[in-house]
Amino acid sequence: xxxxxxxxxxxxxxxxxxxxxxxxxxxxxxxxxxxxxxxxxxxxxxxxxxxxxxxxxxxxxxxxxxxxxxxxxxxxxxxxxxxxxxxxxxxxxxxxxxxxxxxxxxxxxxxxxxxxxxxxxxxxxxxxxxxxxxxxxxxxxxxxxxxxxxxxxxxxxxxxxxxxxxxxxxxxxxxxxxxxxxxxxxxxxxxxxxxxxxxxxxxxxxxxxxxxxxxxxxxxxxxxxxxxxxxxxxxxxxxxxxxxxxxxxxxxxxxxxxxxxxxxxxxxxxxxxxxxxxxxxxxxxxxxxxxxxxxxx
Amino acid sequence: xxxxxxxxxxxxxxxxxxxxxxxxxxxxxxxxxxxxxxxxxxxxxxxxxxxxxxxxxxxxxxxxxxxxxxxxxxxxxxxxxxxxxxxxxxxxxxxxxxxxxxxxxxxxxxxxxxxxxxxxxxxxxxxxxxxxxxxxxxxxxxxxxxxxxxxxxxxxxxxxxxxxxxxxxxxxxxxxxxxxxxxxxxxxxxxxxxxxxxxxxxxxxxxxxxxxxxxxxxxxxxxxxxxxxxxxxxxxxxxxxxxxxxxxxxxxxxxxxxxxxxxxxxxxxxxxxxxxxxxxxxxxxxxxxxxxxxxxxxxxxxxxxxxxxxxxxxxxxxxxxxxxxxxxxxxxxxxxxxxxxxxxxxxxxxxxxxxxxxxxxxxxxxxxxxxxxxx
Numbered sequence: 293x294x295x296x297x298x299x300x301x302x303x304x305x306x307x308x309x310x311x312x313x314x315x316x317x318x319x320x321x322x323x324x325x326x327x328x329x330x331x332x333x334x335x336x337x338x339x340x341x342x343x344x345x346x347x348x349x350x351x352x353x354x355x356x357x358x359x360x361x362x363x364x365x366x367x368x369x370x371x372x373x374x375x376x377x378x379x380x381x382x383x384x385x386x387x388x389x390x391x392x393x394x395x396x397x398x399x400x401x402x403x404x405x406x407x408x409x410x411x412x413x414x415x416x417x418x419x420x421x422x423x424x425x426x427x428x429x430x431x432x433x434x435x436x437x438x439x440x441x442x443x444x445x446x447x448x449x450x451x452x453x454x455x456x457x458x459x460x461x462x463x464x465x466x467x468x469x470x471x472x473x474x475x476x477x478x479x480x481x482x483x484x485x486x487x488x489x490x491x492x493x494x495x496x497x498x499x500x501x502x503x504x505x506x507x508x509x510x511x512x513x514x515x516x517x518x519x520x521x522x523x524x525x526x527x528x529x530x531x532x533x534x535x536x537x538x539x540x541x542x543x544x545x546x547x548x549x550x551x552x553x554x555x556x557x558x559x560x561x562x563x564x565x566x567x568x569x570x571x572x573x574x575x576x577x578x579x580x581x582x583x584x585x586x587x588x589x
Numbered sequence: 590x591x592x593x594x595x596x597x598x599x600x601x602x603x604x605x606x607x608x609x610x611x612x613x614x615x616x617x618x619x620x621x622x623x624x625x626x627x628x629x630x631x632x633x634x635x636x637x638x639x640x641x642x643x644x645x646x647x648x649x650x651x652x653x654x655x656x657x658x659x660x661x662x663x664x665x666x667x668x669x670x671x672x673x674x675x676x677x678x679x680x681x682x683x684x685x686x687x688x689x690x691x692x693x694x695x696x697x698x699x700x701x702x703x704x705x706x707x708x709x710x711x712x713x714x715x716x717x718x719x720x721x722x723x724x725x726x727x728x729x730x731x732x733x734x735x736x737x738x739x740x741x742x743x744x745x746x747x748x749x750x751x752x753x754x755x756x757x758x759x760x761x762x763x764x765x766x767x768x769x770x771x772x773x774x775x776x777x778x779x780x781x782x783x784x785x786x787x788x789x790x791x792x793x794x795x796x797x798x799x800x801x802x803x804x805x806x807x808x809x810x811x812x813x814x815x816x817x818x819x820x821x822x823x824x825x826x827x828x829x830x831x832x833x834x835x836x837x838x839x840x841x842x843x844x845x846x847x848x849x850x851x852x853x854x855x856x857x858x859x860x861x862x863x864x865x866x867x868x869x870x871x872x873x874x875x876x877x878x879x880x881x882x883x884x885x886x887x888x889x890x891x892x893x894x895x896x897x898x899x900x901x902x903x904x905x906x907x908x909x910x911x912x913x914x915x916x917x918x919x920x921x922x923x924x925x926x927x928x929x930x931x932x933x934x935x936x937x938x939x940x941x942x943x944x945x946x947x948x949x950x951x952x953x954x955x956x957x958x959x960x961x962x963x964x
Contacts, residue, residue, distance in 0.1 A: 330750055334938075374946065383685050383750070384945035387892055392938025394889075396625070399931035403629055408929075509754055516751040556766035563755040567747070575746030 296424065301537075301544045303426045307498055309536025310431050311336065311490040311507075315514030316521060316528040317442050318486030323523060324446060325479035326459040326472070327375045328382045328583030331389030332487050333511025335367045339491025341397040344502040345404060347414040353496045357417065357489070364488030368481030375480065376473040379585040390511075398504045411502040431493050435529075438486075442525035455479060459579035462586040472586050487511070509563065513539070516566045520573055531569075538565035610950045611897050611904070615911070617950075618940035625935065631928060639925050640918025649925040652914035658921070660803035664875070666913035667808030668884075671867035672891030673898060673905040674819050675860045679735075681823070681900050682856035683836040688738055688753030689864045690888025691760030692731040696865025698764045699723075699730030700872040701879035704788030711791055719791040724869050731865020732858045734760065739857035743850040757888070765881040782882030793877050808870040813906070815863060820902040822859070832856045864888065886934065890916075893937040896944040912937065 315332050322329050329335075339360040347356030367389070374380040398409075405411045419427035446452040455475055457465040462472045494510075495502050517535055521527035542558040623633035638644075643654030650658035672689050679686035703723040709715040738756060741747035768783050777784040796804035823829035834842040835852040843849050871883045894912050898905030912933075919933035943950065 374942075378946050378949040380946040380949065382945070384896060385942050387685070387687070388938050388941030388943075388945060390938070391889055391893065391941055392935055394886075395931045395934025395936075395938055399929040399935055402929050509758060512751050512754045516748065516755075519748060519751075554766045554770060556762040556769075560759050560762050563758040567741070567752055567755050570747040570751060571741060571745050 297544065299424055300426065301540060303423060303428070304540030304544055305533060305537045306432055307426075307429070307536075308539035309532040310429065310435050310498075311494055311510050312514050312517055312535050312539070313435050313439065313529055313532030314431075314486050314490040314493070315511055316517040316532060317438060317525050318483035318490075319515060319518045320521070320523050320525055320528060321442070321446075321455070321479050321486075322483045323518065323579050323582040324459045325455045325476050326462055326579065326581040326584065326586065327371070327476055327480055327483075328386070329371050329375075329480070329483065330383060330386035330512075330515060331367075331371065331393075332386075332514050333507055333509065334386075334389035334391075334393030335364065335484050335487040336491035336494070336511045337390075337393045337397055337505070337507045338367065339363055339488030340495035340506055341393075341400065341491075341502050342488075343492035344411055344414055344495040345400075347496050348404075348412060351415060353415050353417045356414070356496050357492055360488045360492035360495075361485060364485035365481055367488065368484030369477070371484060372477035372480035375585065376476050379587065382583050382585075394505060397502070401502065401504065409504045413500045414496060416500045417497045427497075429493070429497050431497060439525045439529035446525065456579070458586075459581050462581050466586075466588060472588075476586075490514075510539075513562065513566050516570055519576060519578070520569050522576060523578055535562070535566065535569070538562045606951065606954060607899050609954055610947050611899060611908070611944065613950045613953060614940050614943035614946075615897065617943040618936050621939045622932065622936040626928070626932070629928070631926060636922060636926060636928065637918075639922055641914060643921065644925040647925045649921045651921050652917040654921075656799055656801045656803035658917060660799055660805055662910070662913050662917045663809045664806050665916050666910045667806065667812040667870060668867055668887045669890055669894050669909035669913050669916075670812040670816060670906045671808075671863055671870065672887045673894030673909050674815060674891075674902060675863040675867065675888075676891040676895035677898065677900040677902065677905050678819065678823070678832070678863065679856050679860040680895055681836045682832045682853055683839065684739070684742070684853055684857055684860075685750050686735070686738070686753050686857060686860055687750055687889070687892070688735060688756050689860065689867075689891050690884060690886065691753070691757035692734045692861040692864035693868040693884060693888050694760045694764050695734040695868070696727035696731035696861075697868030697872050697883060698767070698879055699865065700727040700869035701785060701788060702726065704792030704872060704877075705785070707792070708789040709791040715791050716794075719789070720794055720873055723788075723792050723873055724866060727865035727869035727872075728862040729865070731861040731863070731868065733861070735857045735861025735864065736854065739854040743853055761881075764879070768879060768881050782880045784876075784881075785879045787878045788872065792873060794874050796874070806870070806874040808874050811866070811870065812909075815866060816902050816906045819859075819863070823902060828852075828855055890934075890937060893941050896941055 319332055342363045343356040343360040346359030347353045374385045375382050401411055402408055420430050421428050454470050458472045458475045466472050494506060513535055517528055517531050520531045539562040542561050545558045626633040626636050639651055641651045641653055643649055643651040652658055652662045675689045700723040703726040709719050738749050738752040741752050742749045765783060768785050772785050794807045796806045798804050831847045831852040834847055835849050839849050872879055890912060894908045895905050898908035915933045915936060919930040922928040923930050
């Protein structure tokens with residue numbers, strides 16, 4: 293019996309860590325290229341919504357996934373423009389994206405499904421396999437692959453070097469003939485695709501419907517994970533499992549503690565754990581040019 | 590003499606363009622909102638007319654469409670002014686504080702505790718005393734709650750965007766848990782949240798009645814007073830000067846002898862205190878009890894309000910009135926057209942995004958000016 297609880301906790305950890313890791317890796321690419329997008333939560337929420345909507349329309353979760361991909365590209369282009377040509381305040385724009393996504397998705401639920409706060413159920417993506425009656429998602433091996441490939445691309449290829457140079461010293465990168473704006477646009481699109489797919493995973497793989505504010509601050513936990521992982525994809529993978537463990541704990545610990553403990557205590561665990569992790573890490577230095585607009589002389 | 594006049598004129602022009610930027614961001618937000626309405630099958634002009642004036646067919650009043658609607662708009666504006674000021678004070682110091690929502694819950698809960706556990710004989714003097722005591726409780730509690738992420742930032746460099754968001758969840762869950770635990774047999778559970786029993790009569794302030802069933806809650810005059818105090822604090826005290834200096838350039842401020850960490854902490858404590866007052870307004874003037882879900886996101890609306898107001902206290906109060914009108918307007922769209930009230934939040938998000946683009950807006954403004962010159 294205890295083994296079963298442990299197994300279910302471990303599987304739960306794998307499940308909850310996926311959106312955190314994907315989100316964090318996207319943001320690592322962003323900040324390494326000199327972009328700070330704190331709209332992760334918003335793009336994720338939007339991705340979850342659009343994936344469920346696409347799936348509901350076509351009765352096919354792969355179409356929903358495709359919609360989420362397109363939504364990610366669109367958000368990436370928008371944020372790419374904000375962080376380059378428009379020279380916007382990236383933190384404020386990110387906050388705006390979060391507020392917009394929260395309002396827009398909640399507004400669309402009744403317009404589409406006629407219900408408040410949650411959508412109809414849709415078909416989920418097929419699982420890789422079942423373990424103890426729990427679904428193991430295709431996203432799991434893909435997330436591990438993403439972390440490994442990201443690490444190789446960032447540190448072992450010339451593209452990675454160029455990308456990082458845009459985040460550390462864009463002036464020098466520009467002098468070396470790299471188009472900083474082009475790199476930032478491409479990076480922004482790539483990372484927003486990741487955020488959006490992380491949301492799609494929550495909408496049509498982990499769950500089978502869209503619920504208002506269903507991302508529940510995970511975009512911000514991913515932001516904390518970036519700092520925790522010291523802007524390194526492989527550490528984000530490891531750290532993500534740790535963060536995911538505390539996220540999964542809230543769903544499992546209630547049963548283990550019994551009825552005497554209020555359900556709000558386990559619900560608070562991931563948020564408090566995130567704060568404690570940030571405090572434990574202390575002051576760290578990210579890419580120097582992250583979040584600063586680059587103006588070509 | 591001529592030089593100082595020129596500088597004065599330049600300053601005037603610069604401030605004008607800042608107002609123009611805010612107005613343009615609002616216009617762009619409404620344009621994008623109009624496209625959303627149009628895409629969902631609604632007539633944007635008609636929808637905006639219903640939002641601000643009303644719909645004679647269904648008898649729905651828009652935000653400025655009558656005494657009752659106007660009084661609702663002012664009640665909403667009081668909350669938004671306070672949360673907007675709370676955001677502005679922290680953003681001015683360069684702290685991207687998203688935690689106003691949480692501090693507001695803590696403040697409201699503190700006001701409830703003072704209002705519930707103390708019961709005084711009813712006369713105007715004790716009434717004033719009790720309300721002030723409850724407000725003080727909310728100020729202290731809110732200030733303490735915002736002090737936590739400030740210290741985390743100053744001592745350990747913890748990212749304030751992350752910590753304040755996490756603390757929002759903790760605040761909302763903690764107050765809900767205590768309400769459920771401590772007041773369980775007496776709680777009222779409604780779809781809007783879990784309600785505590787009401788506070789003592791001596792801690793309540795009844796609204797001032799106005800014509801045609803309208804009423805003015807004390808929140809609005811209180812918000813104006815807090816706006817003026819904040820204005821004075823920011824513009825006429827050393828602390829305000831230090832907060833603004835740190836926000837503009839922390840290194841230069843430090844070089845100039847400002848204790849940056851201290852300024853950051855004071856700005857957050859001030860922000861938390863104002864957030865606490867916002868929460869107390871709901872408990873003492875509106876609901877007379879603590880509702881575990883009383884805020885429809887006032888703390889997040891405050892971000893839009895503060896940014897539209899360009900982080901200036903007076904500008905923030907004006908922006909609050911405007912956003913309150915959007916809120917109440919969106920609420921009248923729901924019965925009139927069936928358009929969900931969350932439209933307001935979506936438009937707010939768009940306005941925030943546009944305020945983040947001053948350079949792009951400037952380019953637009955100069956283009957308009959260029960057209961005029963050529964004509």
